[in-house]
Amino acid sequence: MIGIWLRGLLRRRGGRLAATAGGVAVAVALLASLGAFLAASKGSMTARAVRDVAVDWQVQVQPGADPAAVLNLVRASAQVRDALPVGFAQSTGLSASAGGSTQTTGAAVVLGLPDGYRRVFPHEIRSLTGADRGVLLAQQTAANLHARPGDVVQIGRAGLAPVQVQVAGVVDLPQADSLFQKVGAPVGAQPVAPPDNVVLLPDAQWHTLFDPLAGARPDLVATQVHAARTHQLPSDPAAAYTEVTAAAHNLEARTAGAGTVGDNLGAALGAARSDAAYAQVLFLFLGLPGAVLAGLLTGAVTAAGATRRRGEQALLRARGTTTGQLVGLAAVEAALVGVAGSLVGLAAAALVGQVAFGSARFGTTTATAVGWILAAAVVGLVIAAASVLLPAFRDLRWSTVAAGRRPVGRATAPWWARYGVDIVLLAAGGVVVWVTSRTGYQLVLAPEGVPTISVSYWAFAGPALLWVGAGLAAWRLVDLLLGRGRGLVGRGLRPVAGRLSATAAAMMARQRRPLARSIVLLALALAFAGSTATFNATYQAQAEADAQLTNGADVTVTESPGVTVGPGAASRLAAIPGVRAVEPIQHRFAYVGADLQDLYGVRPGTITNATALQDTYFQGGSARQLMDRLAAQPDSVLVSAETVKDFQLHPGDLLNLRLQDGATKQLTTVAFHYAGIVKEFPTAPKDSFFVANADYVAAQTSSDAIGAFLVDTGGQNTSTIAHQIQTTVGTSAAVTDIAHTRSSVGSSLTAVDLAGLTRVELGFALVLAAAAGGLVLALGLTERRRTFAITTALGATPRQLRGLVAAEATALTVGGLLVGAALGWLLSQVLVAVLTGVFDPPPSLLSTPWIYLTAVVLVTVGALGGAAAGALRIARRSPVRILREL
Numbered sequence: 084m085i086g087i088w089l090r091g092l093l094r095r096r097g098g099r100l101a102a103t104a105g106g107v108a109v110a111v112a113l114l115a116s117l118g119a120f121l122a123a124s125k126g127s128m129t130a131r132a133v134r135d136v137a138v139d140w141q142v143q144v145q146p147g148a149d150p151a152a153v154l155n156l157v158r159a160s161a162q163v164r165d166a167l168p169v170g171f172a173q174s175t176g177l178s179a180s181a182g183g184s185t186q187t188t189g190a191a192v193v194l195g196l197p198d199g200y201r202r203v204f205p206h207e208i209r210s211l212t213g214a215d216r217g218v219l220l221a222q223q224t225a226a227n228l229h230a231r232p233g234d235v236v237q238i239g240r241a242g243l244a245p246v247q248v249q250v251a252g253v254v255d256l257p258q259a260d261s262l263f264q265k266v267g268a269p270v271g272a273q274p275v276a277p278p279d280n281v282v283l284l285p286d287a288q289w290h291t292l293f294d295p296l297a298g299a300r301p302d303l304v305a306t307q308v309h310a311a312r313t314h315q316l317p318s319d320p321a322a323a324y325t326e327v328t329a330a331a332h333n334l335e336a337r338t339a340g341a342g343t344v345g346d347n348l349g350a351a352l353g354a355a356r357s358d359a360a361y362a363q364v365l366f367l368f369l370g371l372p373g374a375v376l377a378g379l380l381t382g383a384v385t386a387a388g389a390t391r392r393r394g395e396q397a398l399l400r401a402r403g404t405t406t407g408q409l410v411g412l413a414a415v416e417a418a419l420v421g422v423a424g425s426l427v428g429l430a431a432a433a434l435v436g437q438v439a440f441g442s443a444r445f446g447t448t449t450a451t452a453v454g455w456i457l458a459a460a461v462v463g464l465v466i467a468a469a470s471v472l473l474p475a476f477r478d479l480r481w482s483t484v485a486a487g488r489r490p491v492g493r494a495t496a497p498w499w500a501r502y503g504v505d506i507v508l509l510a511a512g513g514v515v516v517w518v519t520s521r522t523g524y525q526l527v528l529a530p531e532g533v534p535t536i537s538v539s540y541w542a543f544a545g546p547a548l549l550w551v552g553a554g555l556a557a558w559r560l561v562d563l564l565l566g567r568g569r570g571l572v573g574r575g576l577r578p579v580a581g582r583l584s585a586t587a588a589a590m591m592a593r594q595r596r597p598l599a600r601s602i603v604l605l606a607l608a609l610a611f612a613g614s615t616a617t618f619n620a621t622y623q624a625q626a627e628a629d630a631q632l633t634n635g636a637d638v639t640v641t642e643s644p645g646v647t648v649g650p651g652a653a654s655r656l657a658a659i660p661g662v663r664a665v666e667p668i669q670h671r672f673a674y675v676g677a678d679l680q681d682l683y684g685v686r687p688g689t690i691t692n693a694t695a696l697q698d699t700y701f702q703g704g705s706a707r708q709l710m711d712r713l714a715a716q717p718d719s720v721l722v723s724a725e726t727v728k729d730f731q732l733h734p735g736d737l738l739n740l741r742l743q744d745g746a747t748k749q750l751t752t753v754a755f756h757y758a759g760i761v762k763e764f765p766t767a768p769k770d771s772f773f774v775a776n777a778d779y780v781a782a783q784t785s786s787d788a789i790g791a792f793l794v795d796t797g798g799q800n801t802s803t804i805a806h807q808i809q810t811t812v813g814t815s816a817a818v819t820d821i822a823h824t825r826s827s828v829g830s831s832l833t834a835v836d837l838a839g840l841t842r843v844e845l846g847f848a849l850v851l852a853a854a855a856g857g858l859v860l861a862l863g864l865t866e867r868r869r870t871f872a873i874t875t876a877l878g879a880t881p882r883q884l885r886g887l888v889a890a891e892a893t894a895l896t897v898g899g900l901l902v903g904a905a906l907g908w909l910l911s912q913v914l915v916a917v918l919t920g921v922f923d924p925p926p927s928l929l930s931t932p933w934i935y936l937t938a939v940v941l942v943t944v945g946a947l948g949g950a951a952a953g954a955l956r957i958a959r960r961s962p963v964r965i966l967r968e969l
Contacts, residue, residue, distance in 0.1 A: 099385075100420055103470060106381030107424025109850060110374045111463040112431040116843050118455030119436030125359045126318040132355040133314050133348065137206040137258040140310040140331065141345035142166075143266035148341035150306040156342070157308045160334050165203045166310040170195030170286065172293040173303040175239035177280055179228040186228045191280035192263065193238060195289025203311050207262065208283070211814050213252030218288075221281035225253045226643035226815050238282060240296050241303055248284070253814045256281065266307070266345035312348065320355035327352055372550060372611055373847050376604075378466040380855055383604050385470045413475035414468075421467030425460040432459070435843055500559055508552030515545035516913055546913050553610075553909060557902045558603045565595035565894075572894065579893050580886040587890035598891070601860065602898040605943070608855035609903025612848035612939045614910035619844065620930035621915055628697060628926075634824035635766035636666070636694040636793035638805045641817045647788045648816075650777075656792055659811060661804045663795045666693035668766065669777050670790020674741040674750065675726060682742065683767060683790075684777035687714040693793040694765045698927040703734065703759035712758050717779035719758035723771040732757045740773070745786025753783040766791055845935060852939050857946025860895055892951035896944060 142157055144150045150168055157166040174191040201208055201215065211222060213232030220230060230236055232250050239245045256262060259277035284292070297304035316323035331344040499505065565572060573588035580587040591598055631637075640656065642648050653665040669684030687710040690696065696706040702724065704712065713719050720738060732738065736757045744751040761767075761774050781787040796804050798821075805820035812818065911929055 100416075103381055103385055103467070104420040104424040104427065106377055106470070106854075107420055107463045107466050108428035108431060109847065109854070110377035110381070110466055111425050111428025111459045112435065113373045113377060113428075113843075113847050114462055115429055115432030115455060115459040116435045116847075118452075118459070119432065120843065121359075122318070122451070123436070125320060128355040128359055129316060129318055129320045129323050129352070132320060132323075132351040133316065136348050136351050138204055138261065138309045139312045139346075139348040140308075140334075141261070141264070141266055141347065142308040142310065142334070142338075142342045143345065144306040144308065145341055145343065146301060146305075148338075150308070153338055153342040154308050156338055157310050157334065160310075160337075161330065162313045162315060164311045164313045166308050167197050167200055167203060168286075169197070169200070169307045169309050170289045170293065171305045171307060172289070172296060173241070174280075174282070175241050177224065177228060177239070177282065178237045178245075179230045179234055181229045181231075181234055184229075186230075188224070188227050188280045190278070191224070191238070191282060192278045193282045193284060193289065193293065195284050195286045195293070197286040200309075204309060207256070207258055209255040209257055211253045211255055211809075213250070215252060217251030217285065218248045219252050219254045219283040220250055221259075221283075222253055222255050222814050222817060223643045224280045224282065225250075226646050227280060236282070238292070240293070241300055243296060243299070246292050248282070248288075254283065255817070261345075261347050264345055267343040307345075308342065316352075320352050320359050324349060324352035324356050373615075373844065373851065374462065376607055376611055376851055376855075378462075378469070379604055379607070380851065381466050382470045383600060383855075385474065410472075410476055413472045417467045417471035418464075420471060421464040424467065425463035428463060429456060429459065435846075499555060500562075505552050505555035505559055508548045509556060512545050512548030512550075512552055512913075515548060516916060546910065549913055550910065553906050554603055554607055557606055557906065558599050561599040561602050561898055561902070562595055565591055565599060576890045576893065580890040581883075583883055583886050584890065587887050590887065591891060591894060598894065601855075601895055602902065605852070605855045605895060605899030606902035606906055608848070608852040609899060609939065609943065610906035610910055612845070612852050613903065613907025613936055614914060615844045615848050616932045616935045616939075617907070617911040617929055618914045620932040621911075621926050624930040625926050628695065630821050630824045631695055632700075632763055632765055634819055634821045635668075635791060636821070637796040637798060637801045638794040638808060638818065638820045639766060640792040640794065640808060640812060641766075641819070642790055642792075643815055643817070646815045647786075649787050650789055652789065653792055655811065656794060656808060659804065659807050661796050661800055661807075663797050664692040665795075666690055666793040667777070667789040668791050668793060669780055669788065670766075671742055671780065671784070673753075673773060675730065675738070675773075678726075678729075678771070680723075680726070680770075681768060681772040682740070682780070683764060683772065683774050684780040685713070685774060686777050687711065693795040696765075697763075700763040701759060701761055709759045709761075713774075713776045716756065716758065717776040718755050719776065720755035721759050721761035721774040722757055723773075724760050724762060725771050727757070727760055734758065742780070742784050745784050745788065751784065753780070765793065849939055849942060852943045853946040856895070856899060856943045857950040860892060860947055860950040888951050892947055896947050899943070900940065 140157070140163075142153060144153050154166060154168055157163060172193045172195070174193050176188050177191050178185060178187040180186075208219075213219075218236075220228070220236070225231070228234075228236060230250055230253075232252055234250050235247050236250055237245045237247050256277070259281075263274060263277045265273055293304055312327075316326060328346060328349045331346040331349060335342065335344050569588040569592040572591065573585040576584040576587050650667040653667050656662060657665045666686065666689060668690075669682075671682040671684065672679055673682040674680075690710065691706075696710070698705045700706060701709050701721070703709070709721060713721070720740075722732065722738070726732070730738075734757060738755045738757050739752050740755055741750045742753050743749070755773075755775060761772070764772065764774055767774075777787075794804070794808065801820040801822050805818050809818040915926060915929060
């Protein structure tokens, strides 16, 4: 019997089975593809974290311990590829004579580097000019001393005679923050900035000069062991973090207090594990709605043939088939579409993963991959069972044979509509979103030093409640409009159906429940496509804004503290090919009371020529309004929120700041008036700072010295132009480009690469939108072949028949587009609002991908038109032949 049933299904219902299996395949493929996204994201996060660490471990040799013994223990540790000792010595100061004048500096740090250090740790030191070995000066030190290769520098030693060394080269220290960290000290006790003056000496020369100092002042001399690991780590950054930190603790235990490990690699992996958690968050926010939508689409495909299925079941029951046999037949059908759809979906996911993410793996480990495959397959089988088996079981349990033979019944409102569940869900979702978006919650919490992380899944409740509630509310409104509002629908359909518009409205009123389901399904598919595309576009825009905020502009030239450069130097940078605009920014230090803060002097009228200012950077006015205020009132100043709170400032209040006078080098009091709050600003630190009018600052301090130049390249060839600028300015300034900053920016959410996920999500959204429109309409119209055949037999002309079909297609199209646009706008606002707490900075407005949205609308309308045309061709066949087939 089962064989006969399957052969009949494949022969007479092959198209419907294929459509149902296709819905299952889409859901399985989407979930499995997201597994590939997570695997690829975690692997790339781990690789990036490892790549950006110059020295994996800095082991501080404790006073009185034997450096050689600590070195041997480090080299004997598992997965340590190489380890070298580095000497650190504190100098009282440096001096150099050049051009008839002598330059001196304050305290300095002198490092002793063994042979092969730059080979083992190639990213710690970058040569700028001169030789790669010998006595090397850090870039800022060379600028402070006005020294070049070949010059002689004098190094002071506490209690000993100074010594002279000849400079062989000038270098940059890209990882200076970690290189000069206080190993073992808590975050709050770390230096605010690396030392301004650094000299690098060969190990033998360093020992000659500073071993005498170690004997007299051991507190001024220390040794570190720098270690490089093999980086054979798990792909999951959380697992890699656990492994590396455990190895660091093991080393500390074996040194028995003789060495303290500065775990730079573990710190980087600790940040990456937060990024991995955000990848899982994105999966939940962006992936699950698509999978649920695919399941609903599968259910709609089977529901389109519910009437015929009930009739077939009634006929079989009348002929003696038992309930158990009918359930068994439905189970076989569900298993067929579930298995077929799951296999097709997994194969499609493997292909998508290979194309989009470069790997067909579904997990970072074999166990994880198997878990994803099984989970996706189980979801496919559940969707098949819920779409095929559950309706059949429900009909068999609650419907009689006579009811099954009755083609038309009286529709009753579903239970959720009677009790107002949709209104309750919308209200609850709104409250949750309001609470979570205003309290500054942390979506992902990764405490330092703790191997576990936590995700605030409470944040998912708001969007989920709103998504379900909005879908149900849309169903209620559409059902109400097609039922009680059929007169309005009829008038709206007059241009399409002509004199049959009232008849078409009446037909749709009779079939309003399946039509409402189709409209809501299409609306949800369009909302999924629109909200996903808008979120992705906003995400990419904020990732770029974050990088530009951190770097300052496409390229930023930061002058060394010991160099005085005026705004006129911008013309030399502007002459470099590829440079579109150059904007100078002053960087000073100002005392407000006893608190020292950064002050940035800007040209309000031209600052946006080289960088972007968003409204979310400011409070008390938009970016344009506050810049206009600085221009109109030169003594205005923008202040951080913390300073406003600490000093109880009100708009217009007088604020006296003490700045260094350029002529006398003494602090002078400059009067400002508080004009607004600045929360973020290009190149500015995260803590408190001021933004003022550069011309006013220059006039009050007798100095127009520039701290940095922001260079706009139009986003093109930034690395090449940065190299040309570095060649032009030499060693007197540091040059950074946005391409490097973009790859290493530390904003938690924007550190996750969405490029591959975006392609997958938008591709699936396009397929779902087209299927929800065209496939559901085609199946619905096909199921009403009997109605169209009777209409034709009663004398309907082809034109009238075309009008009836076009009326239903128009109602589905217009209703789906309008409701989908409203839901998509709502969900986009909610997604970005919920994730605002992790954007840095938060977006001031959404980025709308109009090209993609237009493509979605065109594809959906084309699918609907094709479905209507196909149904019309079927309806034009001989009525007798159609009725005989049915």
